Amino acid sequence: MVIEMNSEKSRILDLLEQGRITVDEAVMLLEALGEKNAKEMTKRYRRGDKKNDFDEKASKIVDEIGKKINYFIENLGQYFSEGIERAGDFSGSFAGKRRFERNIRGTVRDGAKVEIRTYGSVDIRGIDSPGGEFRLELFIRADDEDEADALLRDAFQIRTSEDEIFLDLRERRETWVDAVLYLPRNFRYDLQIHSVNGRICLNDLDLAAANLETVNGRVLVERCSGETVNVKTLNGSIDAIGSFKVLDAATQNGSIEYSLLGDSTSASLNSTNGPLRVRLPVSERFDYNIEARTVWGRIFLDLPVRNLEVNRERENYLHATTMAVASYPKDQVVRLQAGTSNGSITILPLENQ
Secondary structure (H helix, E strand, O other): OOOHHHHHHHHHHHHHHOOOOHHEEEEHHHOOOOOOEEEEEEEHHHHHHHHHHHHHHHHHHHHHHHHHHHHHHHHHHHHHHHHHHHHHHOOOOOOEEEEEEEEEEEEEEOEEEEEEOOOOOEEEEEEEEOOOOEEEEEEEEEEOHHHHHHHHHHHOOOEEEEOOEEEEEOOOOOOOEEEEEEEEOOOOEEEEEEEEEEEEEEEOOOOEEEEEEOOOOOOEEEEEEEEEEEEEEOOOOOEEEEEEEEEEEEEEOOOEEEEOOOOOOOEEEOOOOOOEEEEEEOOOOOOEEEEEOOOOOOOEOOOOOOEEEEEEEEEEEEEEEEOEEOOEEEOEEEEEEEEEOOOOEEEEEOOOO
């Protein structure tokens, strides 16, 4: 019986040596045969067993990766052709199309409301027009003149009067229209502009109020003045140059540049991914209140203003205000709140003021 049991133990060790069973399985079998030193007998195989387990697992992983690679290669042609078809759904709608210009004229009065909604860019410029005349240029993508006229007549919503200019050019997403509007610069306007895949540009206008929103486009407000201006863009930069009582500018992916050309202002500038650059006029008459914060980036403030004191300053946060001095009365207020999650903030004096 002892000889038979020794023979069985030898067979178990041979199986372990050949890698046909694991160390734990060998220990269990040996202990079933009454071997008290089963773990000691299999100790020298323990490292090799782990290596065999690792090799087996690694082999399975490599096999799985190989199967996925082979499947991807076999179906690569199908993926590629599907990608071309999907891209064609968008770009194909403009393939072979041309731009046709259509003009609309009329007159407006002071305080008119202008609302434009389009898949395309919007450009509004102030011009000399003593009689209050405006000119609207629409650039329509179409196959031919007849299609352009049909879109203008049947697809778009267009209303013009002395008190209102209303354009809704979004009948179909594949209809791309760029609008250029020339307005008398001596009037004040209320603007509501909404664009997708196009920029918004304003130049030389007096704004009672303005709400500008675009997706995938830049916003440029240049040489304008206004009471309240709100600018929002997703995936685009914002540039504002002018005199605004209240400016609220926000972008989710882009830079912001702001140059104040006037006196008092309250500006809020925020970006989730982009630097901020601000230029402010320097004057002893101004009461400055500046707060800037960034998560990843630096803050640089260089305003040669007497009595401008930094109250709190860290690497990514700064708060600065001017101190009240009797000999320098303050009759203008500049409030700036600037914040970005990823980017630097630079505040400099206005050039050539």
